[in-house]
Amino acid sequence: MYYNHTIHPELLRMERRRLRLIRLFVLSGLILAGIFLLEFYLDIWVLTLALAIPIGLFLFYLAYRIQRFRNTFKPNVINLVLDFIDDGVNYDVNYPLEYDPKGFIDRQRFLASQIFATPAESYHGEDFITGKVGNLEFEMCELFVSETSPVKNGLQQLFKGVFMHATFPEEAKGRIIIWPKRYRHRHFRAIRDFTWMGGVDVSEEILNPEFQEAYLVYATNRTHVIGILSEPMQQAIVDFRKATGKEIYMSFINREIYAAVTEDKDLLEPHILRSNLSFELIREFFSDIHMLLEIAEDFDRTH
Template sequence: MRQLDKFRIYYNHTIHPELMRMERKRIRLLRLLILSGLLLLGVVLFEFYVNILLFTLVLAIPIVFYLLFLSYRIRKFLQTFKPNVMKLVLNFLQEEPNIGQLKYEPERSIPQKTFFESKLFACKPIIFEGEDFISGRVGEMDFDLCELTVEEEATVGTGLQNVFKGIFLHAIFPEETYGQVACWPRHLKHFFLRSIKEFTWLDAYNMDDEILYEPFREMFVTYASMNTHVAGILSEPMQESIVDYCHATGKELYFSFLGKHIFLAVTEPRDMMEPYIWRSNLSFELIRSFLEDVSLLLAIVEDFDKTH
């Protein structure tokens, strides 16, 4: 049975009941917020009608405390939803025979040093924020992944520009391997000229001619160090899986294989499984999208583990 079919059954029997439980909490919270909004509006109108400064100042104190209470209730819901659902998704992934125990730490992230060691993003970040750290093992390889948001000063105009927002993975092969390969989306090559230039300073060259799978060659630019057997690192089944995923999701994928280190990054415009307050979170697609992102990254790591 295909993974998605298995996951749909798992979702119906395990995840959906938890989403229903959280949905009841969301509805209770929503009712509280609406009722509180009407109550506060009534208080404000009454204050305008009375127009007594001392009365307004006295009422301001309980209003502030009540707003803090509402903020606490919202924060508690948001902080409870994702860990509960995330752990159920990870339990499903752990059923795969080659995936070891997965650990989830919502407040932790991959360090900035590791991000730059990938050689994929040459930037000077003003904002580097991460959360939803997942660690585990695929075959013989230990890995960490998390959600990252990286922004730097805009090159044109003022403000900040996005460098990367999505899921970033780092895996380590247990034995030293030879060669360095890095790939960027071809249509975004002009945005990564600085990254490519820094990579070529490490004695790397364009290796597009060694990519025999044409759809992959059309989608990505490939650079590698001299005497690196690119096809031995990027197997054709791996290339096909990457191309199919990018076509199906419209997301961008960046990856590098540097000795025994693997770095993978997939863009995700919104936070992973971030719950809504004002509308329902009963969405199979929301959970499926996260599963597919993580499954692809782990499949690339697994393929590398098997072929090396």
């Protein structure tokens, strides 16, 4: 209902802008083709040189129009999605969700999660969101992290997706990290480093067989695993994984909570040559954010 009444009208408005862009491209293509044919027919070098600068400037203008459309589409839609989330009962009206399209969580905070052991030679992000759910203040963004490949020249992707950090308002002790089993080989160093710091495999404490099959769970001594990783949270993660095919990473480092969802493509990046009127496009972005916030909500509720 919210999509139909609020988001869809905005998508229609942006769709009209996209169609105007397409018409401009078609008209521009016909004009440029006519100019090139005229130059070829006349074969006047001075005329060709004289037209090169205005044609170059016009192509630059077309690229600018495309970029402006992209830069406008995503913030408009994300702000509407955040307005919907912000109306939830667990969100503080005095601490509204805020969005910065160019901001992102810094590298030190990402590495402090201890989920990833990497120099992260390439690290950048976008779509920075901050807010408060229950008693937990959180920040999240899209991140694109790569490191030097050990087997070939160049960089290899380590993580691409949505990353969240939340802070519990009271002192808490214990550390627990969850890695997807199918990516175990990518995170050998992180698992080894956590083991050296006292982490041990505590998968036998996980009561959900599907979660136990899909994830590695390591924790330090005297960490109450089920007290942190509740059974409803385990089931929610399993259901999300089955529904989307995406993986979730998590770590609880004393009072700091970290969670990440893998994502193969850039979320909510608009199409130029085809329509963006898609409920699925919006729902996928909402689902990724909502899953991470559910983790924070569950932790706040059970603690």
